[in-house]
Amino acid sequence: MFQSFDVTSRPDQAAPRVTALRQEMSEAGLDAFLVPRADAHQGEYVAPCDERLAWLTGFTGSAGFAVVLKGRAAVFTDGRYTVQVRAQCDPKIFDYVDWPGTSLGGWLLGETAEKIGFDPWLHTIREVEGLRQMIAGGGKELISTGNLVNKIWTDRPARPSEPVATQPFDLTGKTSEEKFAEIGDAVAAQGAEAVVLTLPDSLSWLLNIRGSDIAHNPVVQAFGILTVTGRLMLFDDATKYAHLGPDPRISVLPRAAFGAALEELTGRVLVDPGSAPFAVKTMLKHAEIIEGTDPCILPKACKTPEEIAGSREAHLRDGAAMVEFLSWLSEQMPEDLTEIEVVKQLESFRAATGKLKDISFDTICGSGPNGAIVHYRVTDDTNRALKEGELLLIDSGAQYQDGTTDITRTVALGDPSAEERAAFTAVLQGMIAISTARFPRGVAGGHLDALARAPLWRMGRDFDHGTGHGVGAYLSVHEGPQRISRLSMLPLEEGMILSNEPGYYREGAYGIRIENLIVVQEAPELTGADPRDMLSFETLTWVPIDRSLILADELAPWEQDWVNAYHEEVWDKLKDRVSEHAKTWLRQAVAPV
Template sequence: MFQTFNVTSSPDQAAPRVTNLRIAMADAGLDGFLIPRADAHQGEYVAPCDERLAWLTGFTGSAGSAAVLTDRAAMFTDGRYTVQVRAQCDTDLFECIDWPATSVAKWLGRTDAQKIGFDPWLHTVAEVRGLREALTKLGKDLVSTNNLVDKIWADRPARPNAPATAHPIELAGKTSQDKFEQINEALRKSGAKAVVLTLPDSISWLLNIRGADIAHNPVVQAFAVLSTAGKLALFAEPSKFDALGPDPRISILPRSAFPAYLRDMEGPVLIDPNTAPHAVLTMLRDGGDVEIIEGDDPCILPKALKTDAEIAGTREAHLRDGAAMVEFLSWLDAQEIETLTEIDIVTALEGFRAATNQLKDISFDTISGAGPNGAIVHYRVTEETNRPLKEGELLLVDSGGQYVDGTTDITRTVALGDVAGEARAAFTAVLQGMIAISTARFPRGVTGGHLDALARAPLWRMGRDYDHGTGHGVGAYLSVHEGPQRISRTSTLSLQEGMILSNEPGYYREGAFGIRTENLIVVRAAQMPEGADARDMLDFETLTYVPIDRSLILADELAPWERDWLDDYHQEVWDKLAPRLSDAAKDWLRQAVAAL
């Protein structure tokens, strides 16, 4: 089973660990210390050695932070984790703060703490700049220090050192040399002579390599500096690259050599203030009067614009994965529901994916939430929370696979027997929102922020909403959560051809049920009717083909065009997947895709 649960921590372990942290704070002359979820690469997913927040607090969500003062402590999480944070943390020890409604600086402003410590490797340039400015206005100091959690974490795991592998050109669609030239052209336009790269997915994309340093994300953890001369200094353990052979463009140096290299650099140097650790800026400045240019990581947008080869591979990966999902749903429908638990669901689904013999890993820890656990947006079942399935409840399963030709991410909510009409009404509204995004046609220049309301409108009419974005970017055998593309009310980036996104509206009723329906989609040029007034438009191609539970749909609530879309979608599911299925799964699918 691929599921991972990383560091050992629980609410009852938090108190002694916080006590030890406060002793370390006193030794350092600090009144507080900040503990983010991030690692030095600022990725969403971190290695066990960087699970400081989970180790200290018990909270295992993928976004959040803590502030520990001498007399109080707080956990900051957004709306996705409102339920989870209270379940995993000692609420007598930690105040649970709704972020961003209340920022870290605002909360600190209500306290007597004066000197707040932070690890400069774990906070970005932009984050430190904003926090320092806010705290200075409050008469407080933000103090750079060594990581105090590392000082008290006696059995901290070793840093990962998985080998790197080459990603085939027939799947990448562009050589590493082509990418070097593309990024160097962007550097020259910015006026920089070199760029500091700190995101593992950017480096893995640039070099056409993949790794296994982070569970479920096939990236190589490293830092890099690319110059306009076409040379790249790569900072990671050299043994990672033994299987790749030498490359005259690349110098491989130990990770420990990165700080000294930064101090010796000559400018102008480009850094991304939103992804580079503050330590990078400090070390560049330590080297002297180096001109620093701030701008976006130049790999991020090109990586998001998938090549034809990457899109073709992703289509195939989704068909393979869709067939595994149908085998799973067919199996589930044949079981005695109340003999199963959430973990049984995870084990079975991962088994069907593994049976393809092409699965490299799951793309994230499978979410299997039955009944009220489905209302925890990023729920991750453990032995302690494992819930038996019950007739009359909903089961939310959010999962995905990593295949060498693509990354998948799909959510289906299924009825466990007869489900009450209230849940069916919410399910139907969520489906209508998903269909609205699937069928959207929009002019070039439109952002994910413009489209987000389409998915929410059916729920808004009911006075309901959800506290997560409608869609995130997805990589091509890379991170399942990839920027900068999003469908979110906060997104200001124009959508462009080749961007892969999720389409996943939802609805969650705490203590009762959760609903989410998710397909992956890719932006493409829209086929427009003939006419002089027709503008240059984009739309979405659906990548995910798995049936949607018709028993949960209030068909009379759907508009005729929504019914037509669903019937057409289900016909495509049949046409694409039936040849790939076992006889039993094919018989089940024939019923599952029947017209409304």
């Protein structure tokens, strides 16, 4: 199994750990200390050795942070984790703060703490400078210090050190040499002579390598300094690269040497303030810093034809595995299964393809009220038996060498209620609206987000997560900068892969989400259209949608046509890829609504 169901932290562990941290704060002369979810690479997912927030608080979500003061502590996280954070954190120790509705700076201004400590490797330049500006004049001082959690975490795991693997040209469509030249030109265009790279997926993409430093994300955690002349200093454990042989372009140096290299760097250096640790800025003592976006991010997001072709094949393989799973699930008595058993069966069907490298994230398998926990992760403690008449939300994905998948299907375990069918149909309408969107070049994800929410808004409802995130090509399942979210004003471009996943969650009752992956393409010609440069989406995910949850009469004729055409294409693409037994189920599952 790629997924563990162990309970990695418990609420009752927090009290002695917070007490120990406060002792360290006192010795350091601090009134408060910030504990972010982030590591030095600012990725969404972190290695076990960097799980400081979970270790201290018990909260295992992928976004949030804690602030520990002398007499109070709080965990800040967004609407995706409202239920989870209250279940995982001891309310006697931690207050819950809705973030970003409440800003850290505003919250600190209301507290008496004056000297606020932070680890400069775990906060970005933009984050630190923004916070300093917010609390300026409030009698507060941000103080850069060593990591105090590290001092009390006596059994902290070691840093990952597994060997890297190369990603072949037929799946990347660009050689590493071509990428070096492309990024070098982009750096030079911004007036810099070198760039500091700290994002794992940027370096993995640039070097056409994949690693296993982060669970379920095939990236390498390293730091890099790339010059416009095509030389790269890579700071990591050299043993991970020894089997690749020497490369005259690349010098692999110890991770600990990164700080000294920054201090010795001269000239004009490009740094991304949104991803580089604040420590990078303080160590560039002799260089002229040019702030700009990591130049690997946008080229990485715009997939090559080879990457898109690989993703199509990965999704067909994954779709067949999902059909085998859903066929199996349809024959089970709900009461005979638990959430963990469902997760194990789904992984086994993917493993049976012979191509599974890993899952792309811990499967979210929430039955009944657990489905309302947006990023629910089943553990031995929370594992719940399925029940007839409930909904089962399954959000899962796989890492294959030719592509990364991410799919959500909500399944009725028996006869759904009218309320559940109405909510499901509204969510489906939102997903169809994004799937069929046709939009001018220059339109951003923030412009499209409302299309997915409008059917729910008409019911006085909404969901507290973005409609879509970017997805990598055998890289991180959550990839920027592309998003379908009201927060994103980045224009969408051809080759960007995104999720399309509206949902609805009734706390304590059920959760609904439907998710396909889509890729931005040049819009097909349309008779009678203006001569405008338009884009649209190609669907990548091909798995049936539970027809028992659809109120067909609530769908417009064109929406019914979309569902039926989608299901017919699912049949055409998968009928020869599944077992005869699953094929019988599939034929029924794709019948017209």
